Amino acid sequence: MTMNSFEFRTVPAMEMAWGGANRLGEIVAARFAARSVLLVTDAGLVKAGMIAPIASSLEAAGFSVAIFDKVVADPPEIIVYGCVEEARQAAADIVIGLGGGSSLDIAKLAAVLLSSEQSLGDMYGIGRVQGARVPLVLVPTTAGTGSEATNISIITTGETTKMGVVSPQLYADFVLLDAELTVGLPQVHTAATGIDAMVHAIEAYTSKHKKNPLSDALAREALRLLGHNLIAACKEPSNRDAREGMLLGATLAGQAFSNSPVAAVHALAYPLGGHYHIPHGLSNALMLGPVLRYNAQAAAPLYAELADVLGVKGSGDATARSEDFVAHMQVLMDESGAPRRLRDVGVTDNSLAMLAADAMKQTRLLINNPAEIREEDALTLYRQAF
Numbered sequence: 001m002t003m004n005s006f007e008f009r010t011v012p013a014m015e016m017a018w019g020g021a022n023r024l025g026e027i028v029a030a031r032f033a034a035r036s037v038l039l040v041t042d043a044g045l046v047k048a049g050m051i052a053p054i055a056s057s058l059e060a061a062g063f064s065v066a067i068f069d070k071v072v073a074d075p076p077e078i079i080v081y082g083c084v085e086e087a088r089q090a091a092a093d094i095v096i097g098l099g100g101g102s103s104l105d106i107a108k109l110a111a112v113l114l115s116s117e118q119s120l121g122d123m124y125g126i127g128r129v130q131g132a133r134v135p136l137v138l139v140p141t142t143a144g145t146g147s148e149a150t151n152i153s154i155i156t157t158g159e160t161t162k163m164g165v166v167s168p169q170l171y172a173d174f175v176l177l178d179a180e181l182t183v184g185l186p187q188v189h190t191a192a193t194g195i196d197a198m199v200h201a202i203e204a205y206t207s208k209h210k211k212n213p214l215s216d217a218l219a220r221e222a223l224r225l226l227g228h229n230l231i232a233a234c235k236e237p238s239n240r241d242a243r244e245g246m247l248l249g250a251t252l253a254g255q256a257f258s259n260s261p262v263a264a265v266h267a268l269a270y271p272l273g274g275h276y277h278i279p280h281g282l283s284n285a286l287m288l289g290p291v292l293r294y295n296a297q298a299a300a301p302l303y304a305e306l307a308d309v310l311g312v313k314g315s316g317d318a319t320a321r322s323e324d325f326v327a328h329m330q331v332l333m334d335e336s337g338a339p340r341r342l343r344d345v346g347v348t349d350n351s352l353a354m355l356a357a358d359a360m361k362q363t364r365l366l367i368n369n370p371a372e373i374r375e376e377d378a379l380t381l382y383r384q385a386f
């Protein structure tokens, strides 16, 4: 069998270390010559006392440390500008993003804009970033977005619209995976972000155009880790094995979908974030069930393989195994404790048509879905999720 040509990119270096964030100073000092760091995070983590020991570790290793802690969920452009301004004032020569997906996304753009004449508006789209950036280190505190391993930043540009910057410069130089940072996540966040990571693996594995042997290998291992650890991480928050399995799984899924892009679950999830400010992970968790059922036939051979990856019991042909896979995912989602219906998170019946119309604008994602989705199909899927 001939192999399709493909390209694969990812971050050049990662370290997985329980408690590693407390040694961030020595870890980063050994790898980079820069000594003036801008730490990009959110006020919640500062308040929770998670940032102070990390900043101390950096200072003890000889860094001057400025902290930008104004990152919010669904960050608008003004947060990017504020972050770059802070970095300029601090004469930062290295940027460290530490937090959820939003903090990592902002850190990526700050590292690019800090040494660039290009405007942010010029960077939206694929491959539009020009020139080099300052060194960039990412440290995720959730096991979900996989942003630490992707070349994507998502920014809110209007009332309900988001735009993405997708460029190789957004791959970090170094990623620290310290699953101890995820121990304090409440169950519902652990569940929703963990399911989002599973969506990344599933959609990368079934992606229609850029699926390739490397993204497949990463997606399979990601799904195996996530599927085996989700419930334990939700029910036993300080279970180290479960937390490490989830974080590694989310990062591997990020590596996969950065090369083999996500599809309809994300296309239908984005309007929920835009109109209702439902967090990214939860939006995806809410839409996964209906989209899996919708795709089950078109993606049957691949879903059947994923049933094996998850160790789902059963035998039969691809169609039967595909159904086993979908049923298993439903059970995992039910047990995780994540909200399961749109109506439970404030979505109203009369907005479903608007959401469906909005989802159709996500052509960049919809083209990757194994089965075609028209506007009336999107509406049906929202109704099923309602």
Ligand SMILES: [Zn+2]
Residues within 6 Å of the ligand: 145, 196, 197, 199, 200, 266, 280, 284
């Ligand atoms: Zn996602």
